Amino acid sequence: MIVKYLGTGAAEGIPAVFCHCEVCNHARVNKGRNIRTRSQALIDGKLLLDFGPDTFLHSLEYNIQLADIQVCFVTHSHDDHLYLEDLRARRRSRANLRLGTPVLKVYGGQGVREILKPKDDGFVTKDNSVVFCQIKPFEQVEILNEYKVTALPAVHTSNEPFVYVIQSNTKTFLYGHDTDYFEENVWEYLKKNNIYFDAVSLDCTEGVKHIEYTGHMNFERMQNMCERLRIEGCIDVNTQIVANHISHNGLANYNKANEVGKSLGYIVSYDGMEIEV
Ligand SMILES: [Zn+2]
Ligand SMILES: [Zn+2]
Ligand SMILES: [Zn+2]
Incomplete structure (x- = not known):
């Protein structure tokens, strides 16, 4: 499984x-890996994770023909993860799709439903080119004859936010954005189902900053999360751990974040990064 990080901010x-903050000023001058567009990832070129406001930019930057994408899993309804206007541009009055182009299935929880406002038949656009598929907490769906995707409840300030467990025939990947340390029912699920992750991508919004609020993580909380994942047998020394969804408020430019990440054995994401899971 190839995970491409299209956006990591x-x-x-x-x-x-x-x-005017230091991290932003540094990024404006030094660019490169310091630039972070809004979080989005693509698995094996065909399974899209989130549809944020930089989707258009990502399609240009990485040569992605979005019209050919058939499945998108949206983590939650916050607008850095779901930009409705570009999604609605798939309707035929705006898009010239080749005859026989499959519909785009957009999966998400109740909060995503409330943004997309699908009709009774699930279709989001009048011409039925985008369909919403509501996924329930702990539900698993099979897609593209190739993957099983499970929605697990995230701890985040939106309506029914999810992290997704993506399983191919041989590998398992956790896309863990945006979330804080999991609730006990998620730990129970992981344990009961003997889930082992070959790679985990975890929320590191607040980087090296100390935080009090609930809903995101920093490097410190990531360590707590990884400790528990280790205890439950969900990860081991062979698991790739990625710190991702990094904010300018996290007080770390790329080099600083990478230095801290490296010392903890984590991969610090950057836009365009690919990992083989
Ligand atoms: Zn800033
Ligand atoms: Zn969010
Ligand atoms: Zn976010």
């Missing part, structure tokens, strides 16, 4: 649209 991206 949090809500404002880096440099943030309006910002």
